[in-house]
Amino acid sequence: MGYVKFVFFMIYPFLRQLAFSSSLPHLCPQDQALALLQFKHMFTIDPDASDYCGHILTNQTIQSYPRTLLWNKSTNCCLWDGVHCDKMSGQVIELNLTCSRLQGKFHSNSSLFQLSNLKRLDLSFNDFTGSLISPKFGEFSSLTHLDLSDSSFTGLIPSEISHLSKLHVLRINGLNELSLGPHNFELLFKNLTQLRELNLDSVNISSTIPSNFSSHLTTLRLPYT
Incomplete structure (x- = not known):
């Protein structure tokens, strides 16, 4: 019995520290915090953005506000609005910037692409007028959710999107500009076999639409013909 007490008192400080540290917010890696801040500074906050945003097809209305406004290098980026980190590693795994009033050009060399562990990325309902969808989106190999809808992207949807084989949700739509x-x-x-939802509403599709879709697909929105 004395031996058991001795062992307990030896490991008690370690257990206490472990419990304490597990209750603390995980620290965001410095390089990822810097990448997020660089991304923030690439855009202005649109003063004319609507107070609400939403798509008539989804029947959802969301309040619009500048999520990135309070991002600050003196704070843990895992606590920033719209940023979610892995509980064990602290790596940024989710970025939700829907309806964030972001305005500006989305460059192909954006620091956003340094967040290689992203699983969910939502950039919908912002104003990236004149921006192309970068092929680098196809490098987010862990993505299960990608939403680029209603953010004024233009041009050709890159074939590299098909590299995202883990995707469950893909939304890329926008006013016949894509x-x-x-x-x-x-x-x-052929490659996105795990898709549950695909939204290509208002996208100009020049290719043949196959008759057999993903066996997991439950939601499909295509342009009106």
């Missing part, structure tokens, strides 16, 4: 190249639709479904 297009999907020949054979790209078939390529999407």
